[in-house]
Amino acid sequence: MTVDLFSEPTDARAPALDLERSLEAILMVTDEPQSLVSLATSLGAPVPAVRQSIERLVADYDGVDGGVRRGFELREVGGGWRIYVRGEFDEVVRDFVLTQNPTRLSQAALETLAVIAYKQPISRGAIASIRAVNVDSVVRTLLGRGLITEAYTDSETGAIHYATTDTLLSQLGINSLDDLPLLSPLLADGSEGFDDVR
Incomplete structure (x- = not known):
């Protein structure tokens, strides 16, 4: 089965919450920034869905919309994404x-x-x-x-x-x-x- 990485997500393949939790799990163990395409390929998910999930995770960790601002952040570095300790x-x-x-x-x-x-x-x-x-x-x-x-x-x-x-x-x-x-x-x-x- 081939996965079209650039098509819009379907609810049956990758519900947003499951995709975000899967991304968190991968980003917690990686040492190098991971590109959207790399993340999408490893999860069998479309790139647009991964991009949206990353944006939601960034907002969540930053405490947007009244949430708790975490002691770590999801940062884009060198063309990829990685979890870092907040500078402060x-x-x-x-x-x-x-x-x-x-x-x-x-x-x-x-x-x-x-x-x-x-x-x-x-x-x-x-x-x-x-x-x-x-x-x-x-x-x-x-x-x-x-x-x-x-x-x-x-x-x-x-x-x-x-x-x-x-x-x-x-x-x-x-x-x-x-x-x-x-x-x-x-x-x-x-x-x-x-x-x-x-």
Whole structure:
């Protein structure tokens, strides 16, 4: 069965409320902004219906028509939509993450943080390529801890590029990224081959 993404919605296929709840569920777990076409394709819904549902969600989260203004917002960034903490709550969230949730970073988080520190600004896809594993949850953790930040969004691909923050420098006790140790002395020189290098 094919879905016409550009036709008007029919009540039998995608009731507005179900579509909005489905969009919320997807947007809660995504790390990258999602285009209307991508959302429509994943839900098998027409683009106009998705656009209208997104507009209703934005208004709902903003407290339009007397509703409660939420601590998060649905924002269009780089040609796609994503849920963000409202700017006025950034400090509250940062303080919570840094003071109330001071658990140690996992090995995966430390490795991902090292890749970002040495290769920044770098996209999530490039990090995953270097580490050869999915890094979605690790990047979320590092963002939540304030150790990395979204440096910019590529206007062509919509990919977010990440960079380290001053918080990381403070945690490492260094003044700048120039103070990071050189990697070259730690790498094998190849004189004995690379078969055993893991």
